[in-house]
Every structure is written in structure tokens, then in C-alpha cells.
Amino acid sequence: xxxxxxxxxxxxxxxxxxxxxxxxxxxxxxxxxxxxxxxxxxxxxxxxxxxxxxxxxxxxxxxxxxxxxxxxxxxxxxxxxxxxxxxxxxxxxxxxxxxxxxxxxxxxxxxxxxxxxxxxxxxxxxxxxxxxxxxxxxxxxxxxxxxxxxxxxxxxxxxxxxxxxxxxxxxxxxxxxxxxxxxxxxxxxxxxxxxxxxxxxxxxxxxxxxxxxxxxxxxxxxxxxxxxxxxxxxxxxxxxxxxxxxxxxxxxxxxxxxxxxxxxxxxxxxxxxxxxxxxxxxxxxxxxxxxxxxxxxx
Amino acid sequence: xxxxxxxxxxxxxxxxxxxxxxxxxxxxxxxxxxxxxxxxxxxxxxxxxxxxxxxxxxxxxxxxxxxxxxxxxxxxxxxxxxxxxxxxxxxxxxxxxxxxxxxxxxxxxxxxxxxxxxxxxxxxxxxxxxxxxxxxxxxxxxxxxxxxxxxxxxxxxxxxxxxxxxxxxxxxxxxxxxxxxxxxxxxxxxxxxxxxxxxxxxxxxxxxxxxxxxxxxxxxxxxxxxxxxxxxxxxxxxxxxxxxxxxxxxxxxxxxxxxxxxxxxxxxxxxxxxxxxxxxxxxxxxxxxxxx
Numbered sequence: 001x002x003x004x005x006x007x008x009x010x011x012x013x014x015x016x017x018x019x020x021x022x023x024x025x026x027x028x029x030x031x032x033x034x035x036x037x038x039x040x041x042x043x044x045x046x047x048x049x050x051x052x053x054x055x056x057x058x059x060x061x062x063x064x065x066x067x068x069x070x071x072x073x074x075x076x077x078x079x080x081x082x083x084x085x086x087x088x089x090x091x092x093x094x095x096x097x098x099x100x101x102x103x104x105x106x107x108x109x110x111x112x113x114x115x116x117x118x119x120x121x122x123x124x125x126x127x128x129x130x131x132x133x134x135x136x137x138x139x140x141x142x143x144x145x146x147x148x149x150x151x152x153x154x155x156x157x158x159x160x161x162x163x164x165x166x167x168x169x170x171x172x173x174x175x176x177x178x179x180x181x182x183x184x185x186x187x188x189x190x191x192x193x194x195x196x197x198x199x200x201x202x203x204x205x206x207x208x209x210x211x212x213x214x215x216x217x218x219x220x221x222x223x224x225x226x227x228x229x230x231x232x233x234x235x236x237x238x239x240x241x242x243x244x245x246x247x248x249x250x251x252x253x254x255x256x257x258x259x260x261x262x263x264x265x266x267x268x269x270x271x272x273x274x275x276x277x278x279x280x281x282x283x284x285x286x287x288x289x290x291x292x293x294x295x296x297x298x
Numbered sequence: 299x300x301x302x303x304x305x306x307x308x309x310x311x312x313x314x315x316x317x318x319x320x321x322x323x324x325x326x327x328x329x330x331x332x333x334x335x336x337x338x339x340x341x342x343x344x345x346x347x348x349x350x351x352x353x354x355x356x357x358x359x360x361x362x363x364x365x366x367x368x369x370x371x372x373x374x375x376x377x378x379x380x381x382x383x384x385x386x387x388x389x390x391x392x393x394x395x396x397x398x399x400x401x402x403x404x405x406x407x408x409x410x411x412x413x414x415x416x417x418x419x420x421x422x423x424x425x426x427x428x429x430x431x432x433x434x435x436x437x438x439x440x441x442x443x444x445x446x447x448x449x450x451x452x453x454x455x456x457x458x459x460x461x462x463x464x465x466x467x468x469x470x471x472x473x474x475x476x477x478x479x480x481x482x483x484x485x486x487x488x489x490x491x492x493x494x495x496x497x498x499x500x501x502x503x504x505x506x507x508x509x510x511x512x513x514x515x516x517x518x519x520x521x522x523x524x525x526x527x528x529x530x531x532x533x534x535x536x537x538x539x540x541x542x543x544x545x546x547x548x549x550x551x552x553x554x555x556x557x558x559x560x561x562x563x564x565x566x567x568x569x570x571x572x573x574x575x576x577x578x579x580x581x582x583x584x585x586x587x588x589x590x
Contacts, residue, residue, distance in 0.1 A: 013388045015397075021386065022404040025464040028419045029408055031430060044428040059384065115316040124306025130313065137324050141571060143544050144564040145525045147551050148330035152322065168528060171323035201308040230412035232526050233544075235378065236550055248414040250532060255418060262422045269418045273411040280410040287410075288577060289468050292474045 020079055032273060033252060033268035033278065039076040042124035043263040080267035090268060091244050093155060093250035097274075100246060101228040104169040109217055109226045111170060116179030117209050131180070134173045136197055143233065147248045169228050175220045182216035183209060219290040222283050229276060331568075334561030351562030361563060363538045364546040367453055371542065372521035375460045379517045380510060382461075383468025388498065390469070391476045402473065406466030417530035420459045421446065423532070449539035452532050456540055459527060468513050476502065514577045522571050542563040544568050 025048060035043060037052045054077035061070040084090050118124075119131050142149075152157075158164045186209065194208045208219070232248040239245060245253065254268050280287060301308075336474065338347045355361050390401045408416065423430040425446035432442040445455040479502065487497045521532035525544040528534055535550070541549075551560035 011392075014393070016400050017391050018386070021464070022401060024462060025405055025408055027430070028416060028423065031423060032411075032415065034420045035419075046433065048428065048430060049432055070506075088503070096357070110317070111316045115313040118309045118312035118463065122306065122309035122312065124309035125302050127306075127309065130317065132318055133325075134317075137320075137328060139575075140328065140521055140568070141519055143525065143547070144568040144571075145324075145327045145331055146547065147334055147557050147561045147564060148327035149323070150551070151330060151334070152327055153559070156322075167319065168323045170300075171316075171319040173316075173320060173324065187426070201312075213497060228409065230414070232412065232414050232529075233548070236529075242433060248412055250420060251414055255530065257419075265418055265421065269411075269415045273415045276410045276412070280407065281403070284399075288402070288470050288474075291470050 006215055013023075020269075029273065032266050032269045035262055036080055036270045037077045038080075038263055039073070040079050040263055043092070044260075051248065081262040081271075083264050084271070088254055089245070089250060090254075090271065092243070092245045093245050094271065096162065096244055097229055097247040097272075100166050100169075101225050103166055104228040105221050105225045106195045107166070107170045108172070108175050109221055112175035112179050113213060113217065114205060115176045115209060115215075116183050117174065117205050119180045119182035120186075121188060121209070131176075135177055138173055138177065146237060149234070153238060159242060160239055160241050162239075162244055165231075165244075168238075168286045169224070169231070170235065172224075175224065179213060181215050182213055186212050215289070217284045218283070222279070222286045223290045225279065226276060226287075312381075323338045323392060329547065331561055331564060334557055335565045337561075339555070339557045347558065351496050352557055352566070353560045355563050356507045358362045360538055361543075361546060362539065363540045364543045365538060367538075368524065368542045370453055370521060371457055371460070371524055372518060374457050375524075376514065376517045378461045379465040379468060380513050383465040384506070384510070385474055386464070387470050387476060388502070391473060398473070402470060405464040405469045406461055409458030409466035413526040414530060416459070416463060420455075420527075421531045424455050446532055447536055449536050452539045454535060456524075456527050456531060460530075462523075463512075465517075468517075471509050471513065472506060475506050478504050492504075509577060518574050518578065519571055522567065 034050065034052055037054060039053050042049055042053060042177060054073045055157065058070050058073055061067075061073065120125060153159055153164045153168075158167070164208070172181060190208055191204055196202050199207065230248065231246075232252075235246045235249050236252065242250075242253065251265075251268050256264055258264050335351055336346060336348060337344050338350070349520050386401075386405060390398055393401070426442065426444055426447070428433060429445070431445060435442060443451055445451050472476050483501050484497055487501060492500065523544050524542050525548065528540050528542050528545050529548075532540040534545050544567070547560045548565070550563065
């Protein structure tokens with residue numbers, strides 16, 4: 001819908017500004033992938049190659065029958081990735097990140113939806129107080145709790161285990177707030193009807209509330225997954241053994257050990273970025289809804 | 299009362315797992331953060347030191363440098379995030395649906411990759427001899443800059459990265475807010491002879507105020523916690539040229555193991571953030587006039 005109708009020239013100008021800005025914004029991501037697939041001896045050169053040789057030269061070589069030269073280009077382009085997977089713990093870090101992000105997402109969805117169901121639809125003394133207590137901590141930025149959080153984790157004896165990363169992520173209260181808002185709008189008559197039909201409390205939660213809260217769950221799931229996958233500072237503190245590094249922490253170590261091997265570093269960055277890019281492009285509308293839901297309270 | 303509690307037992311059971319985690323990993327750390335900042339942790343024991351940690355912070359030159367660097371960052375990044383988001387959203391809003399979707403995704407995509415990934419590639423872009431930034435300067439006939447290794451430019455580099463990373467969240471929030479402004483307002487204004495710029499200034503901007511406030515607060519909180527970029531691009535250096543408050547807290551606590559001192563700095567950071575958020579909400583709401 002066009003609310004402010006722009007003139008043809010104005011429209012052209014808007015497209016021009018937006019396109020230039022979008023190109024500038026996307027250059028860093030483009031540069032991650034370009035550098036990762038550059039021939040090893042073409043990473044640090046002046047002027048830089050904006051299109052990797054493997055992309056610009058592969059087809060011409062194949063079409064003129066120079067099969068070996070073409071193959072050599074492919075090998076060169078994949079050299080960084082081969083180093084990455086053979087010489088570093090990248091696969092392990094990737095699996096750790098995946099394991100933690102998936103568990104965090106599943107756990108948050110389960111725990112938060114149960115709590116939200118109770119806060120939205122059940123009567124019990126102290127309900128408002130407990131809810132208020134939890135929500136009032138929502139605005140406290142996590143960075144200021146690093147030290148006491150580390151002490152808690154150390155006292156529990158879970159430093160250097162994936163639990164140290166996972167459990168704090170499961171404790172975030174944002175999802176309870178979001179899902180309670182969502183579930184309050186589900187009519188209570190549905191619950192009454194299910195109860196008359198003989199459903200137990202858990203059955204009502206599992207078979208009535210959860211299916212109806214699906215859009216809210218999808219949004220929360222996406223937000224939790226991306227926050228978990230990208231988190232850096234806390235995992236950096238909580239785990240000091242390469243065995244349990246997550247991807248961002250692993251990338252930091254990779255950079256410390258290969259300060260100038262930009263091809264290798266960018267191939268690592270690419271491996272970390274691709275899953276999130278895929279998740280974003282496939283679930284775009286949930287990202288957007290999640291952001292706007294988070295924003296309405298402001 | 300007891301009867302009510304007993305009757306509400308299933309309600310308690312449903313919140314119990316979340317509540318237990320909340321107590322251990324949110325509530326206790328909050329309480330503990332107060333204690334920590336008044337204590338000193340030594341190898342075998344912990345002693346109360348009263349306000350010493352806070353006194354140390356105020357007389358610590360490195361902490362003040364960290365405060366200055368953080369302020370320099372926030373003073374540029376917070377307004378630019380909000381203003382760029384507003385400009386981009388205003389340009390996107392009148393476009394066709396498909397164009398809207400495209401640009402919204404293009405501006406959000408970089409945010410999806412973690413700051414770790416972005417910082418790594420920016421470190422490479424800022425590389426002195428083969429980096430894109432200096433190549434770009436050279437093609438404009440300008441002198442190369444020693445981006446990350448000079449104390450003059452290092453903090454500016456970190457800020458440049460933040461400004462050039464598009465504010466994807468802001469764009470999305472502004473677009474959502476703009477689409478909820480009723481068309482009738484613009485129609486009335488058109489009849490009154492107001493041109494588009496006037497309409498934007500008199501109708502769109504005032505009605506976006508709640509979103510602006512929210513973005514200001516969120517990005518202030520974010521700017522004051524800047525860490526990842528610094529950790530990956532400069533390690534706080536050269537010298538302490540890019541040490542930020544959270545980076546200082548991190549080093550004090552987890553490299554020097556001075557938990558009490560780090561806790562005190564965290565407290566100061568927390569109060570600074572709260573005070574700023576309150577001031578901003580006062581400033582923005584005080585002069586709002588909603589005329590229906």
C-alpha cells in the first residue's frame with residue numbers, strides 16, 4: 001500500500017539510496033565468503049579480487065577442455081576449508097553450538113510455555129508477585145552479572161561443561177513474558193471444555209494450549225536459537241577447554257592462533273554464519289514478529 | 299489460605315522448573331552482585347572491604363579510559379543507529395510490498411551473523427596493506443590509514459564498523475510502527491495542502507516517538523555493553539585505546555581474578571545504564587503532544 005505517493009523521480013532516488021546503502025551493508029558478509037573461496041595466493045593481494053578466480057575462471061576452463069586447470073582452481077578454492085576441518089576442532093565446535101542451541105530452544109519452549117500457561121490461566125496465591133518478580137529482572141543487562149554468574153556456576157561445579165552455557169540460557173525470563181501475553185488471549189472456555197471432557201491439567205497444557213500458542217512458540221524458538229548460536233561473552237568465560245567451545249569462542253581461538261591467515265579465518269566465519277543466514281531466510285516472518293513483539297512493551 | 303495454596307498446586311507445579319532456574323541463575327546472581335562489590339576475593343578467604351572497590355574504580359586511570367572510550371562509542375553509535383534506521387525505514391515504507399520485503403531482509407541480514415563473525419571480517423577489511431578499507435581510500439586518491447594499530451584510529455575503527463552495520467532491528471520496528479499509522483491522517487493533511495516532507499515531519503515523526511524512545515534505550519544499553527568487537531578486533535589496544543567498560547570488567551575478573559573490583563565496576567555500569575534510560579524516557583516523553 002502506498003501511503004505517501006512519490007513522484008517518479010523521487011521514487012528512483014529512493015531506490016538508488018536504498019540500493020547503495022544495501023550494497024555497503026552487505027559488503028562485509030560478501031567479503032567473508034569471497035575471501036573464504038579465494039585461491040590461497042590471492043587472498044592478500046592488491047588490488048583485491050572481488051570475484052574469486054574459481055568463479056570467474058572455472059567455466060571458461062571447463063568449456064575449453066582444460067579439465068586439470070579447472071580442478072586445480074576448485075582445490076585452491078576449498079584449501080581454506082580443508083585446513084579448517086582437518087587442522088582445527090571446527091567440527092567439534094560446530095556440534096557443540098548446534099547441541100547447545102537446539103537444547104536451549106527446546107528447553108526454553110517447554111519450560112516457558114508451562115510457566116506462561118500457569119501465569120495466564122491458573123489461580124494460585126502469589127501468582128502476581130512471582131510473575132512481577134521474574135519480569136522485573138528482564139531489563140537487567142546480562143553483562144553486569146558476569147562475575148556473580150561465574151561464581152554460581154563455579155559453586156555448582158559445572159565450569160567447563162556445556163551445562164554452564166546451557167542453564168543460564170534456559171533461565172531467561174523474556175519467553176515467559178512473551179508467551180503469557182500470547183496465552184492470555186486464548187479463551188478460557190476452551191480449557192473448561194477440555195476439563196469437562198476429562199482432560200488432566202497436563203493434557204490441557206499439552207493438547208489445548210500448546211497447539212493454540214504455536215505462532216508465539218515459533219517466534220520465541222527463533223529468537224532463542226539465534227541468541228544461543230551467536231552468544232560469545234558468557235561462553236568465553238564459562239568454558240576454557242577447546243572440547244566444549246562453541247563456534248564463536250572457537251573462532252576467537254582460531255583467530256588468536258592464525259592472526260594473518262585471513263582465508264582460513266573467513267572460512268571459519270562462513271561456517272558460523274551460514275546456518276543463521278539459512279534460518280533467517282526461511283523463518284523471516286517469525287524474526288520480524290519476534291522483534292515487534294519485543295518492542296511493543298517499550 | 300492453605301486451602302487455596304493446595305487448590306492451586308498444579309499452578310505451582312507448572313512454574314516450578316522455570317522458577318527454580320530463575321532463582322539459581324538470575325535471582326541469586328543479582329543478590330550476589332551487591333555482595334561481591336563490597337568484598338575482596340583472596341586465595342584462601344574473602345574479606346569485606348566496604349566501599350574500597352568503588353574508591354579504586356574512581357581512582358583507576360584505566361577504568362576512566364574505559365569509560366571515556368565507551369562514551370565516545372555510545373555518543374556516536376546510539377544516535378546514528380536511530381537516525382539511520384529512521385531514514386531507511388522512511389525510504390522503504392512508500393515502496394511496493396516486494397521491494398519492502400527485499401530491503402528489510404537486506405538490512406537485517408548482517409545482524410543475523412554474529413558480532414563475532416562481523417568483527418572478524420571487519421578486522422580483515424581494516425588490515426593496513428591488503429584490507430578493503432585502505433583499497434577504497436587509495437582508489438579515491440587518499441592516504442592509507444593505520445586503522446587498528448594506531449591509538450588515534452583504533453576506536454574510530456570500532457565505531458565505523460558499528461555505524462556501517464545497518465540497524466536491522468530499528469528498520470523493522472520503524473516499518474511496523476509506520477504501517478500502523480492510519481491513512482486518514484495523511485489524507486486529511488493532503489487536503490490541507492501539506493506536502494510530503496511536512497507530512498513526514500508533522501505526522502509520521504511524532505507518532506513514531508514511542509518506537510524512537512524504545513530504540514534509543516535499547517541501543518544505549520547495547521552501546522554501553524560493547525565488548526565482542528573490541529575483543530576480536532583490537533583486544534582493547536593499542537595500549538588501552540579501545541578498552542571499553544565491559545572489556546575492562548572482563549579482564550579484571552577473568553584475567554586478573556579481582557572479582558570484587560570487577561563486581562564494583564559492573565554495579566557502576568548498571569547504575570549508569572539505568573540513569574541514562576530514565577533520563578531518555580523523561581526527555582522524549584515530556585514534550586510529546588498526542589493530538590488524536
